Amino acid sequence: MDLGNFSISLNVKDIKASKLFYESLGYTVFHGNLEQHWLIMKNKTSTVGLFQGMFEKNILTFNPGWDGNAKALESYTDIRELQQQLKDKGIKIETEVDENTTGPASFVVMDPDGNPILIDQHV
Template sequence: MELGAFSISLAVQDLETSKSFYEKLGFEVFGGDPAYNYLMLKNGDHVIGLFQGMFDKNILTFNPGWDQNGQNLGSYTDVRELQKALKAQGIEIQNEADETTTGPASFVVIDPDGNPILVDQHI
């Protein structure tokens, strides 16, 4: 099952303080907008999203259709196909993607320890 690019989305209390901290670890801002309370940072292939006031928990994020640089892939497994495959295995889906649509969509699953996993397709 190909889930696409991986990042961790961190629920931060102060965007600027968190940005400064992760820059000291070698991360550089490559996307996002502080005016909308989020930034995307990268160190090599490692991607961290900093999100202030958007959600309560840290989230594991997969982006079908994207590589680790946020560039579109030539071929990928659509988010709706991933959702169907997980449902067939008995995994409960939260915030389901509408399987009658195409293009951008997302869904969430919760792992056995309560960690949210967002599968978020942008293309």
């Protein structure tokens, strides 16, 4: 199962302090808006999203259809197919994608320890 490009989305208390900290680790801003309290930062192939006040927990994030630079892939498994594959394995979907739609969509599953996993397709 190919869930797509991986990153971690962190719930941060102070976006400016977090930005400075991750910059000291060699990360640079790749995308986002500091004034809107979200940044995507990269260090080579490692991606960390910083989000202030947008969700309660840190989230494991996968992006079907994207490469590591947020560029659309020619071939990938659509999010609706991924959702069905997980359902077929007995995985509970917390928030579902409408299977009658196409294009961008997302769904969430929880791992056994309650960690949210966001599958977020942008293409």
